[in-house]
Amino acid sequence: MRELRFDPIRNRWVIISTERARRPSDYTVANNQTNTIDKNAIACPFCEGSEDKTPPEIFAIRRNQSKPNSPGWRVRVVPNKYPALQIEDGAFRYATGIFDVVSGAGAHEVIIETPDHNKGLGDLDVDWITDVLISFRERIKDLFLDPRLRYVLIFKNHKAQAGASIAHTHSQLIATPMVPPVLKQELTVCRENYRSKERCLICDLIKQEIEFGKRIAYETDDYIIWAPFASSFPFETWILPKKHLYNYALLNDDGLSKLAYTLKLNLLSLKLLLNDPPYNFVLHTSPPKFTRPGHPEHWDSIEFDYHWHIEIIPRLTTIAGFELGAGFYINPTPPEVATEYLRDAINSYAGKTQEKKISLDR
């Protein structure tokens, strides 16, 4: 059994594993630096031909009529073998003294982005990355139908220092019975801004930042790569859609193909500039509609004031006592400086990619 417990002082939920608890001796390896498992292709559970080494697939993109759980896939979504949350746990909500608990109903899935063991997400062709983004969308739409869930978070850990335990490139999805703290904060700010001004805060911000220019590393008709004014991390970037849209799951394949192109440039520029750094990315989108028994279920959201985006965080600095204990991040590279470097790197790639035009034609 896993449960979510509310911290009344920090005002946030925490996921606690109450079964198979890790004892002190379980942490000795982690203590001496965890290393990403980088076995050869034969031993890797995410490689083609090893489909039986994962739980049965939930979703896959196959363009060749191949059968589920067999070779021939482009993108494959499977349950996490060691889930942080699982759907069988129900979503019971109760109080214990002054504390609050929700039992840990949720989902934890792995999106295997390619059968190729040796490529990173940014190395894939744009049409392949588009298939990854389509998989994200399809999983969100499916999970939004479950009335117990309040959020579906998609994220990526690249390399051990960023939390990856398997080297073969993959993203993850965790669906939770409560809106995560960071998202709750962002949704609240956007909602309050809209109520007082009838404008989207992030739309305002995009307009101002495009005019100012010095924090825009790249701009297409549809997206910008933005180094946030108050970046918490060096070389942090956000991919923001220029047009207001609250729910990522509303994007069609063409919109996702354009996003894939922008994401590829972003990831390749970080790889070039920072020597393939560990990084995390996270997709922030509006939560599912709050459904109650008897109400029709639908995968759309009603948080229209939000503006979906992707946040990409290279892991170049250590999160220490000041950051953890005070919530104050120290960023030694101003976003204006990061932008100059990123812009140069992106432009060199963008030139190449435009010429070859491989990827936007599917």
Add this chain to the structure above:
Amino acid sequence: MRELRFDPIRNRWVIISTERARRPSDYTVANNQTNTIDKNAIACPFCEGSEDKTPPEIFAIRRNQSKPNSPGWRVRVVPNKYPALQIEDGAFRYATGIFDVVSGAGAHEVIIETPDHNKGLGDLDVDWITDVLISFRERIKDLFLDPRLRYVLIFKNHKAQAGASIAHTHSQLIATPMVPPVLKQELTVCRENYRSKERCLICDLIKQEIEFGKRIAYETDDYIIWAPFASSFPFETWILPKKHLYNYALLNDDGLSKLAYTLKLNLLSLKLLLNDPPYNFVLHTSPPKFTRPGHPEHWDSIEFDYHWHIEIIPRLTTIAGFELGAGFYINPTPPEVATEYLRDAINSYAGKTQEKKISLDR
């Protein structure tokens, strides 16, 4: 120049270095795992006899009439050579478009806890740890007099994985022109609770937790070692004073001596259980009185509803995309399990320490 920038979407301040910005090439070392500098005693800038290798001391405890910046000290406080903030930067507050900025007035100091290169904080005698805690108090009282400052945060990074860049045991202090996000949250929750109930939230919590018992690893007349109900990290503990007190700086030497004893047991039990793990601790206390020109300055606080405490976080798990991007922590060791282990370890030490009675007699 350093500055604090407000993130209007995340609703928090970030410290940005706008001078001597770190470029991509500055991160290559960090990328291959930072190692703590562990030179021998001669090269270490924090060892006795190397007083000239640090900036001149701000404060020291010397029990032998030795001169400032010379050997003979027990605890020594010096400015950080690479400060995150410094007092010379002023505290100018202004807006730029939709964004807000405060220039980076503050202080960044290092508390060298002992001249002994080979001991950790928990290894020191209780009277020595008391001197460290007295140094914390004296620095807080001094900095609270500066009307530009809104908070003084004391924290410790033990080992490289927890953010330490020098192995010789030390704590740090960062004073900021804004209340840090985590503290602001805690102060708000405590203030609102007091206004609606005329009771301290943390006093309520302590009472309930002592009755429940299963998350109290140790209890003296004055303090408890508590594994928080919603611990974000495995083996996280808080040292909480049983008596309501908002401001750490109000403690007398006797109170600090009792705290030193509890802190020693806490640190030694973690060292024993988890093989000297990397850890952070942070002192949470009320902020200085908000003074305006013409008002008398004083080091006391007016946030009476708060309840000071120390939070200790062993760094056993990696902070990955889910934690950073969603603010959701996953803790694989429930606090009730951690408590059992901690209690056994503490009791074995406490027995010994009681017998020897070395430390409480000064």
